[in-house]
Amino acid sequence: MNEIVNELAFPVEAQKEILYCRDLLANNSEFQELIQKAEQEYKKNGTLDYAGLSDKAGVLAEKTGVNSAIGMLLFFLYLCPIAKTFYAKKGLDDKIYKDSFYDLTIKALECKQVQGVWGTHTNWFGRFFDLTRFKLGRLEFEEKEFDFDYLGFKKGTQGINVHIPSCGPLPHEECLHAYQQAAEFYRKLQKHGKVLFFCSSWLLAEEMKLFLAPDANIRQFADDYDIIYTRTVEGFPDAWRVFGADYQKPADKLPRNTLLQKGYADYLLTHDTTTVSLGVFVYDIAKQRICHQNGNNTSNRSDNDSSEKEKSPSL
Numbered sequence: 001m002n003e004i005v006n007e008l009a010f011p012v013e014a015q016k017e018i019l020y021c022r023d024l025l026a027n028n029s030e031f032q033e034l035i036q037k038a039e040q041e042y043k044k045n046g047t048l049d050y051a052g053l054s055d056k057a058g059v060l061a062e063k064t065g066v067n068s069a070i071g072m073l074l075f076f077l078y079l080c081p082i083a084k085t086f087y088a089k090k091g092l093d094d095k096i097y098k099d100s101f102y103d104l105t106i107k108a109l110e111c112k113q114v115q116g117v118w119g120t121h122t123n124w125f126g127r128f129f130d131l132t133r134f135k136l137g138r139l140e141f142e143e144k145e146f147d148f149d150y151l152g153f154k155k156g157t158q159g160i161n162v163h164i165p166s167c168g169p170l171p172h173e174e175c176l177h178a179y180q181q182a183a184e185f186y187r188k189l190q191k192h193g194k195v196l197f198f199c200s201s202w203l204l205a206e207e208m209k210l211f212l213a214p215d216a217n218i219r220q221f222a223d224d225y226d227i228i229y230t231r232t233v234e235g236f237p238d239a240w241r242v243f244g245a246d247y248q249k250p251a252d253k254l255p256r257n258t259l260l261q262k263g264y265a266d267y268l269l270t271h272d273t274t275t276v277s278l279g280v281f282v283y284d285i286a287k288q289r290i291c292h293q294n295g296n297n298t299s300n301r302s303d304n305d306s307s308e309k310e311k312s313p314s315l
Contacts, residue, residue, distance in 0.1 A: 004080050007098065008105050014118045021066045022074060031060040031071070035078050042082050042129070050076075050126035069111055069119025076104055076125050083129050090131060099135040100128050106165050113244045133163070136185055137178030140165055143186065146198055148228055151282045151293060152191070159196035159280075160186050164203060164221075166241065172220035179224075179290065183283045194282045194291065199225060202238045204277035206230060211263030218260070225279025226293045236264065236274045 001022055005015045025031045034057055042048050054075045061071020080101060087097040107120045115121060127133035133142040144161035146153065153159065160182055164170065183195050204222045212219045239247040242264055246255050251268035255261050267274075282291040289297045 001077060004077055008080075008102055010105050010108060014105075014108055014112070017118045018070065018074065018077070021061070021070050024064050024066055025061060025071070025074065028060060028064045031057065031064070034060060035075065038075070039078065039082060042079055046086060047130050048079075048126070050129065051123045054123040067117045067119055069115060069117050069121060071119070072123060073104065073108060073111075073118070073120045076120070076123075076129075079129060080104075083131075086131055092131075092134075096134055096136070100133070100140070102167070103128060103135065103140070103165055106167055110166060110241075114240050114247070116245065134185070135165065136181040138167075138170065138174040139163065139178040139182070141178075141182045141186070143189065144198075146196055146280070148280070150196065150226075150228065150280050151291065153196045153282070157191075157196060158189055159198055160189065162197055162199035164199075164201065170217040170221055172217060172224075175221055175224070176290075179283055180288055183285050187285065190285060193285050195285065196280065196282055198278065198280040200276065200278045202241075202274065202276050204279045205275045206277065207267055207271070207275060208263075211267065212259065216259070222279070224290055225281055227277045227279050229278040230275050231277075232273045232275055234273055236268060238274075239264070 001019060002015075005018055010018065034053065038048055038053050054072045057075035058068030058071040061074070062068050083101070084094075084097055087094070103125065104120070107122060107125075108118050111117060111119045111121050127142055133140060135141075140163035142161050142163070143158050146157045146159040147155055149155050179197060182197070183190075186195060189195050203218055204225060204227060208218060208222060214220075214223075236242075242260055243249070243254050246253075251265055254265040254268070256265050283289070284291055284297075287297075291297055
């Protein structure tokens, strides 16, 4: 466990808390039995009921006085050495393993910021352990069926679904490079030398255009996509991603330390709903370009280098 938390670059404070709680749970026979059975099943089948078992690990951890969030995190950390061997057997570079599983660290940082404890408030990590979701450069990718027709790709096509981990700024140049890496990595999905990318996120929200400049990192990310569907949601379900522990405060009390925070705080003063959009584009592998519905292309180089300090949380 010491090697794992160090390899995945957990903050020192988090490492100490994780190892301390691991030692506390060493005498919890139910927790240890759950971990051992999970390890055996994962080694044998390469998959698990991650959500159900991690939730159970959190419940069992609480019996020893350990916060359920860190109990859930420990469940996934125990499986990491096995996952690493699977990555090696599949011929995947060790960097892909480390970058992908750094998502555990990201979620621990989010949990600390929002809930005040080291751990995880989500059990979405399964596809990393199943070797079906990978971090390539700045972004995370997975194969997924697309539900619309778009630029010659029919409904039901396997495309590349994009996730945005909250690991710092979102420079457009890094996103373009990540798309290039993913297009090569998922080359088997190509049709006539092109692959389909899509993303459903609040980072593609319509309201962003009201308070972020065109050269802002998030705006540049969103502008790579043709928006084909937008839904309106009550309130701002992703507020915790922007405001951290203060996300439940009234709009006039929300922090305004970044342009994104200020924009949403002002927006929520006069709006009871926000939006989430589904965006899509086609990537030409040979030309290393993003192709849009209107015929415009996005180069694999960015002319803008926005210095705006925006949060770019994961989905």
